[in-house]
Amino acid sequence: MLEVNGLCKHFTKDKISFAAVDGVSFSMDPGECLGLVGESGCGKSTTAQLIARLLREDQGEIWFQGEDLRKPAIWKRLRRDIQMIFQNPSDSFDPRYTLLSSVKQGLRYLERCSKDELEHRAKDAIACVGLKETYWKRPIRQLSGGECQRAAIARAILSNPKLVICDEATSALDVSVQAQIVALLQRLKQEKHLAYLFITHDLALAASVCDRIAVMYRGRIVELGPTLEVIREPGHPYTQMLLSCVLPARVDQPFELPDWEVQRPLGRGCAFYPYCSKAAPECAEKSPQLQTSGRRAVACFHPSCL
Numbered sequence: 001m002l003e004v005n006g007l008c009k010h011f012t013k014d015k016i017s018f019a020a021v022d023g024v025s026f027s028m029d030p031g032e033c034l035g036l037v038g039e040s041g042c043g044k045s046t047t048a049q050l051i052a053r054l055l056r057e058d059q060g061e062i063w064f065q066g067e068d069l070r071k072p073a074i075w076k077r078l079r080r081d082i083q084m085i086f087q088n089p090s091d092s093f094d095p096r097y098t099l100l101s102s103v104k105q106g107l108r109y110l111e112r113c114s115k116d117e118l119e120h121r122a123k124d125a126i127a128c129v130g131l132k133e134t135y136w137k138r139p140i141r142q143l144s145g146g147e148c149q150r151a152a153i154a155r156a157i158l159s160n161p162k163l164v165i166c167d168e169a170t171s172a173l174d175v176s177v178q179a180q181i182v183a184l185l186q187r188l189k190q191e192k193h194l195a196y197l198f199i200t201h202d203l204a205l206a207a208s209v210c211d212r213i214a215v216m217y218r219g220r221i222v223e224l225g226p227t228l229e230v231i232r233e234p235g236h237p238y239t240q241m242l243l244s245c246v247l248p249a250r251v252d253q254p255f256e257l258p259d260w261e262v263q264r265p266l267g268r269g270c271a272f273y274p275y276c277s278k279a280a281p282e283c284a285e286k287s288p289q290l291q292t293s294g295r296r297a298v299a300c301f302h303p304s305c306l
């Protein structure tokens, strides 16, 4: 359904250009939930914004259902199929508008439909996310964080999208509300056969909701594979490090934490080389490409799997 090839995006900070996204490639099937995980600043949101056409790539291709999304006419036709949910929903609503009119906005530029149909569909979407009729006329500013995120989800599903990009959609919520929103997203996925690109820095959350996980480090995908396989047997030392930070230690399969004290100099080789417990001379010289074996892929010269 979605295919991303060699996506690159450079930004300039302090007059120095750097690649926020550096040759990212992956594909997604209809109805699939793909987690995009990695530390802050690794390029997750930039990747999402490139796919949702909020940013333009420097290089690379984005195909959706076999069509080139970079072409404006194709994007205009397909954009209703790709919706995005952000971390702070209140930022993307005008707080003075009521819930009903805010949700209706979601379709204004995407589809032509009669006033009555729009009203009907918006009310339907609001019911679908579990907000009662008594909320219709409430200004957005009177909604709680969780209710506001429900409103954002209602607006996102209004156009019957095929892919929803959730960029840290639950990160700003407290744990119990987070669980409710995750349950809502999972129910909608089943009911509407939605695919999610689920962006989070929370690997434990990704592990519980995603079918596959892509791990990003400094603008690149360093590991990609079915969630359970990646969690049970992480192939990249960076994934191992991430897992060691969030999941209980495996007594049967201990692994060494990278030695943060070592701090080897970063050269033209692997970006994780300065911290890697498996670093070898070749890692300083060459940048490992993503090697695929079956459904798994790892960008490391010494992967623990494959």
Ligand SMILES: Nc1ncnc2c1ncn2[C@@H]1O[C@H](COP(=O)(O)OP(=O)(O)OP(=O)(O)O)[C@@H](O)[C@H]1O
Pocket (backbone or CB within 6 Å): 011, 012, 013, 020, 038, 039, 040, 041, 042, 043, 044, 045, 046, 047, 201
């Ligand atoms: N518009 C911009 N101009 C300059 N630099 C940017 C811009 N947007 C992002 N960056 C930089 O690009 C890098 C990747 O940013 P991005 O927001 O994609 O990271 P992220 O993985 O989503 O991080 P987080 O988990 O904190 O949301 C960061 O170093 C960020 O500071």
Ligand SMILES: [Mg+2]
Pocket (backbone or CB within 6 Å): 044, 045, 046, 167, 168
């Ligand atoms: Mg981000």
